[in-house]
Amino acid sequence: MNWTALDTWIVIAGALTAMACAIPGVFLQLNKQSMLGDAISHAVLPGIAIAYLVSGSRDTLPMIGGALVAGVLTALLSGAVERLGRVEQGASLGVVFCVFFAAGLVLVRIAADHLDLDPSCVLFGSLELAVIESSGIPRVVWLSASTLALNALLATLFFKELRLSAFDTRFSESVGVPARLIRLGLTVLTSITAVMAFESVGSILVIAMLIVPGATALLLCRSVEGILLASLGFAALASLGGHLMAISALPALLSTMPGGIQIGSVNSAGMMATCSGLVFFTVLLATALRKPAVTTPQPGVP
Amino acid sequence: MDYPTLETFLRIFSLQDHNTRIVLAGACAFGIAAGLIGAFLLLRKRSLLGDTLGHATLPGVAIGFLVAYAAGHDPRSFFPLALGATLSAVAGIGALALVRRFSRIKDDAALAIVLSVFFGFGIALLSAIQQLPGGFASGLEHLIYGSAATMTSADATFVIASSLGISLFCIALFKEFSLLCFDEAFARSSGWPATVLDILLMSLVVWATVAGIQTVGILLVVALLVIPPASARFWCDGMGPMAAVSAVSGGLSCLLGVFLSALFPKWPTGALIVLSAGSIFAASLVFGPTRGILIRSIRTRRAEKNLRREHLLRAVFECAELTEGSVPLADLLAKRPWTRQQMLAEIARLADRGLLTCPPGNDSVQFTATGLSEARRLVRNHRLWELYLIRHADVAPAHVDREADRIEHVLDRRIVEELEDILDQRSHERLVPSDPEKSQA
Numbered sequence: 001m002n003w004t005a006l007d008t009w010i011v012i013a014g015a016l017t018a019m020a021c022a023i024p025g026v027f028l029q030l031n032k033q034s035m036l037g038d039a040i041s042h043a044v045l046p047g048i049a050i051a052y053l054v055s056g057s058r059d060t061l062p063m064i065g066g067a068l069v070a071g072v073l074t075a076l077l078s079g080a081v082e083r084l085g086r087v088e089q090g091a092s093l094g095v096v097f098c099v100f101f102a103a104g105l106v107l108v109r110i111a112a113d114h115l116d117l118d119p120s121c122v123l124f125g126s127l128e129l130a131v132i133e134s135s136g137i138p139r140v141v142w143l144s145a146s147t148l149a150l151n152a153l154l155a156t157l158f159f160k161e162l163r164l165s166a167f168d169t170r171f172s173e174s175v176g177v178p179a180r181l182i183r184l185g186l187t188v189l190t191s192i193t194a195v196m197a198f199e200s201v202g203s204i205l206v207i208a209m210l211i212v213p214g215a216t217a218l219l220l221c222r223s224v225e226g227i228l229l230a231s232l233g234f235a236a237l238a239s240l241g242g243h244l245m246a247i248s249a250l251p252a253l254l255s256t257m258p259g260g261i262q263i264g265s266v267n268s269a270g271m272m273a274t275c276s277g278l279v280f281f282t283v284l285l286a287t288a289l290r291k292p293a294v295t296t297p298q299p300g301v302p
Numbered sequence: 303m304d305y306p307t308l309e310t311f312l313r314i315f316s317l318q319d320h321n322t323r324i325v326l327a328g329a330c331a332f333g334i335a336a337g338l339i340g341a342f343l344l345l346r347k348r349s350l351l352g353d354t355l356g357h358a359t360l361p362g363v364a365i366g367f368l369v370a371y372a373a374g375h376d377p378r379s380f381f382p383l384a385l386g387a388t389l390s391a392v393a394g395i396g397a398l399a400l401v402r403r404f405s406r407i408k409d410d411a412a413l414a415i416v417l418s419v420f421f422g423f424g425i426a427l428l429s430a431i432q433q434l435p436g437g438f439a440s441g442l443e444h445l446i447y448g449s450a451a452t453m454t455s456a457d458a459t460f461v462i463a464s465s466l467g468i469s470l471f472c473i474a475l476f477k478e479f480s481l482l483c484f485d486e487a488f489a490r491s492s493g494w495p496a497t498v499l500d501i502l503l504m505s506l507v508v509w510a511t512v513a514g515i516q517t518v519g520i521l522l523v524v525a526l527l528v529i530p531p532a533s534a535r536f537w538c539d540g541m542g543p544m545a546a547v548s549a550v551s552g553g554l555s556c557l558l559g560v561f562l563s564a565l566f567p568k569w570p571t572g573a574l575i576v577l578s579a580g581s582i583f584a585a586s587l588v589f590g591p592t593r594g595i596l597i598r599s600i601r602t603r604r605a606e607k608n609l610r611r612e613h614l615l616r617a618v619f620e621c622a623e624l625t626e627g628s629v630p631l632a633d634l635l636a637k638r639p640w641t642r643q644q645m646l647a648e649i650a651r652l653a654d655r656g657l658l659t660c661p662p663g664n665d666s667v668q669f670t671a672t673g674l675s676e677a678r679r680l681v682r683n684h685r686l687w688e689l690y691l692i693r694h695a696d697v698a699p700a701h702v703d704r705e706a707d708r709i710e711h712v713l714d715r716r717i718v719e720e721l722e723d724i725l726d727q728r729s730h731e732r733l734v735p736s737d738p739e740k741s742q743a
Contacts, residue, residue, distance in 0.1 A: 034414035035350050038357075084595055085587045087532050090410055091349040094528035095583055101521060102576035106569055204425050208418035215411050246426065254430060257372045267429035273422025280415060281400070288404035 009131040009138055011243050014272050016144035017197050018209040018235035023151040024190045025210035026228055029218070030166035031183060032089060036075065037210040039097035040194045041203040043074040045104025052111050064199055071191030074100060079184070127201045127269045140200040147196050154189060155228070162186065163224045201269060208273035209235055216280045219287050234279060241279070242272030310565065322564045328458035329450055329556035329575060332510075332518055335465035336526035337534075337552025338472045339506055341545040344531040345483035348409060351504070352527035354398075354417040355391045355511045356520045360424025362390020367431060384512060391508040394420055395501075450518045451563065451571040457517040464513035468506050472545075479503055480541045522572045526552050529579040536590025551586075555579035612680050613638060614648050615657065618667060619677040628666040686721045 021037075028036055047070025048063050055062040074096055081092040130140040155162065164172040165179035172179040190210070197206045217230035247265040254261045317323050336352075343349050366386025371377040394416050401412040453461075472479065481489045482499045490496040507527070514523035534548035559575025566574075588595050617637040621629040635645055649667055652658045657673030660666065669677060 029408070029411050032408055032410050034408070034411040035353070035417075038353065038414065038417060081587065085532075085536065086593065087535065088344065088347050088349065090347060090413075091344055091528055091532045094349050094353065094524065095532050095580070098521065098525035098529060098576050099580035099583075102525070102573035102580070105521075105573035106577070109569055204418065204422050207414070208422050211411055211414040212418060215407050215415055218407060219405055250426060250430070254368070257368070261368065261372060261430070261434070263430050263433040266426040270422040270424070270426030270429065273418050274426060277415065277419025277422070280419070281397070284401065284404055 006131055007243065007247065009141065010127055010268055011240050013131055013138065013140045013144055013201060014127055014205065014239035014243060014268065015236040016141065016148050017201050017205060018213065018239050018272065018276075019232045020144055020148035020151050020193055021197065021206055021209035022213045022231040022235040023148075023155050023228065024186060024193060026214040026217070026224070026231055027155075027162050027166055027186050028190060029211060029214050030163075030224075031186070033093075033187070034211050035090060035093055036187065036190055037194055037207040039078070039093050040071045040074055040191055041198065041207055043097040043100035043104075044070045044195060044198065046070055046100055046107050047073075047104075049104050049107035049111050053107070060199065064195060067195045067198070068191060070100065071195050072188050075187035075191055076184070079187070126267070127205065128267075130200045143196060143200055147193055151189065151193060158182065158185075159224075166224075204273055205269040208276055209238070212273070212276040212280050213238065216276070216283050219280075219283050234276065238272050238276035238279060242275035243268045245275055246271035315561070319564065322560065324455050324458045325450055325453050325571065326557065326560045328453050328461045329518055329522075329560055329571075330553045331462040331465035332514055332522070333526050333530070333552035333554075333556035333575075334549045335468040335472075335552075336510055336514070336523070337530035337549040338469055338545055339503075339510055340527040340531040340552070341534060341541075341548040342472070342479050342483055342503060343507065343527060344535070345541075346503075348413070349528045349531070350410070350413055350524075351507055352511055353524045354413045355394055355508055356515055356523050357417045357424075358394030358420040359387035359390050359512065359515060361420055361427055362386035362388070362393070364424055364427035364431060365390070368427065371434065380516075384516070387512045387515065388508065390420065391511055392505075395504050395508065398504075399501075449570065449572055450522060450560075450575065453517055461513050461517040464509060468510055469549075471502075471506055475499070475502065476542070476545070483541070519572045522575060525576040525579055526555070529576070529583050530555060533579075533583040533586040533590075536586040536593045539592055551579070551582055555582055610648055611652060614645075614652060615673065615677040616680050616684060618658065618669065619674075619681050622669065628661070628668045631665040631667070634667070683718055686718060690721050 025037075028034060044067035047066035047068070049066075051062040051066030052058070074093075078089075078093045078096040081087055081096060082089055085092070087095070127140075131138045161172075161177045161182050164175075164177050165182040169179040172182075194203075194206050194210070197203075213231040213234035214227065216234045217227040221227045221230050246268040250266050250271065251263050254263060313319065317326070340349070340352075343351055363383050363386045366382035366384075367377045369386075370379065370382040375382070397416045397420075398412050401407050401415065402409070407415075478489075478494065478499050481494060482496060482503065486496055486500075489499070510527070511523055514520075514526075518526075530552035531544070531548040533551050534544045537547045538544050555578040556575050558578035560571060562574045562578065563569055563571040586594065589597075591597055614634075617634050618629050621633045621637065631642075631645070635642065638645065640648070649658060649660060652673070653660060656670055657676060658667050659670055661668070
């Protein structure tokens with residue numbers, strides 16, 4: 001293994017992005033909107049295609065703008081379908097993102113007459129490429145650090161409201177906290193975080209980091225504050241562990257296969273997601289072994 | 303854009319193209335099977351299971367590829383990839399079951415965890431495959447996530463056979479699956495092997511996912527498992543009709559999409575099928591006869607109108623009990639939280655229906671004979687219900703009026719008779735007006 005400055009930057013950028021995602025992710029999970037990250041990653045396609053068609057160029061800025069609009073629209077529209085049609089949350093999200101993605105594919109075909117556009121990689125950056133910079137701190141580090149700062153600030157300011165609206169919408173409305181508005185703000189914030197990260201580090205890290213660190217923390221902590229802090233720790237841990245696995249463990253494992261597959265390092269973001277999963281399932285099994293699986297109320301105890 | 307000519311129209315709709323026939327048969331069969339099984343998933347609140355499993359096949363496919371490569375076979379042959387996909391999806395289901403069994407993490411979060419972790423690992427393995435010599439990686443994405451338009455007749459045979467198998471299983475186990483969806487705890491307690499049924503249902507989803515991904519593509523698998531069942535909810539109530547409507551709507555979406563893509567060959571078939579399904583969903587959302595937005599708003603409006611009418615009749619009756627005969631408008635205004643305009647409009651509406659009369663120039667209203675008997679019936683229901691609540695439902699007397707207000711409008715004759723039986727009526731003859739129909743007879 002040969003650790004360079006580039007590896008350090010990859011881990012830092014990965015950790016910052018992961019932590020930025022973990023904050024809204026904890027509340028998404030409490031709101032039972034865990035699949036939103038995956039949905040947004042598909043649903044941004046039409047926004048990007050329209051931005052291409054309108055601006056006629058491959059500039060990043062209109063692309064991000066289009067993606068952002070499409071991401072926020074996904075969250076709003078699936079909420080509207082859920083409320084107006086009384087469709088179950090997961091299903092309404094599924095309907096909206098499938099239709100968006102399909103519309104995106106058609107638009108990409110139309111755009112392809114004018115521009116060269118590959119639907120699978122229009123917005124999906126990669127962690128390894130993002131940190132390559134001539135000198136100084138890479139742009140992606142600044143970007144993810146500011147997203148993290150924004151999310152941390154908003155979560156601190158609106159902590160009470162976010163917690164209340166996640167646990168009891170009706171009670172929260174009755175004491176004057178506009179729960180629906182808060183939830184809406186959360187989904188918009190998630191869209192912003194996700195789209196910024198798609199462009200710089202790719203979508204897979206975002207989808208994983210929105211949920212897995214928070215879920216791991218949920219296994220161990222009881223209070224929302226504890227869950228938030230622990231999820232930040234798990235996010236950073238997954239980033240470091242994942243990158244180590246990507247550059248050493250997995251290639252080493254593959255080379256032991258009978259055919260002797262020799263490769264360099266593999267995709268870091270993918271392994272960071274894998275590592276967060278390994279941590280999650282380890283904690284899950286450890287907590288399951290420590291206590292009985294089903295907590296039945298003790299007879300005779302009030 | 304090139305518009306199709308009449309000749310093309312005829313050629314396509316008479317199914318003369320071999321390719322169109324294959325794609326149509328394969329896609330429609332899959333649409334029907336997916337609609338059927340998706341109905342159960344929707345009711346189990348696991349619509350996105352197909353999405354998760356579709357992504358979860360990636361590491362298995364990549365491992366199948368690597369193993370075949372290491373063993374010196376052609377890594378792009380069908381068998382190792384399909385086997386890898388199946389094993390990987392089964393592992394995904396195992397992981398879901400683990401989360402469900404050992405933690406209180408919600409189903410949607412479990413789906414997101416399995417999806418992202420498996421997919422992430424798959425992406426990492428794909429990046430390894432891309433580094434292999436031999437240029438296998440080019441087109442691998444397409445190989446893994448097939449597309450409906452490029453279906454071969456072998457693909458179509460495979461997907462049709464799978465769809466048939468899945469549909470037969472769903473129909474054979476219809477009762478058991480319905481029970482699982484509606485009341486898992488009851489199914490368990492009355493001796494059904496709920497866990498086995500759950501695993502069976504999920505295995506069918508794995509089958510559908512694996513069969514669908516390489517033939518019709520991952521987008522279609524997810525969309526056809528989610529959208530047709532969601533549309534079907536707007537059309538009917540029972541489990542049987544809903545599953546049937548869902549299957550039909552899945553098949554119809556595929557039919558529409560395939561014809562559209564045959565007419566406009568430049569556009570992707572899968573996307574057109576999804577957009578057709580989406581259009582059917584949008585139409586169902588608005589016009590669906592049981593749960594559509596339109597019918598619900600009509601029902602709400604009608605109920606509100608009814609409620610206002612009954613409130614006014616009761617108010618007039620209660621005032622008339624004290625004043626005998628005509629009731630001054632001021633008394634009514636004091637009774638209901640309505641403005642003068644609203645009150646006058648409502649009175650005019652009741653006068654049109656011949657329930658009230660209002661002598662001109664005089665700010666008061668009077669019952670007609672029908673109005674009086676109708677009002678008597680309402681007040682009677684209301685007071686019977688109040689008594690019931692006080693005596694048998696332990697509702698504090700101070701809350702009773704409001705509670706009674708909510709329910710009295712839905713009391714039917716049978717319930718009223720039951721209430722009469724429950725309550726000792728004689729001691730309350732003065733409180734509860736006598737039945738208008740009996741007194742008329």
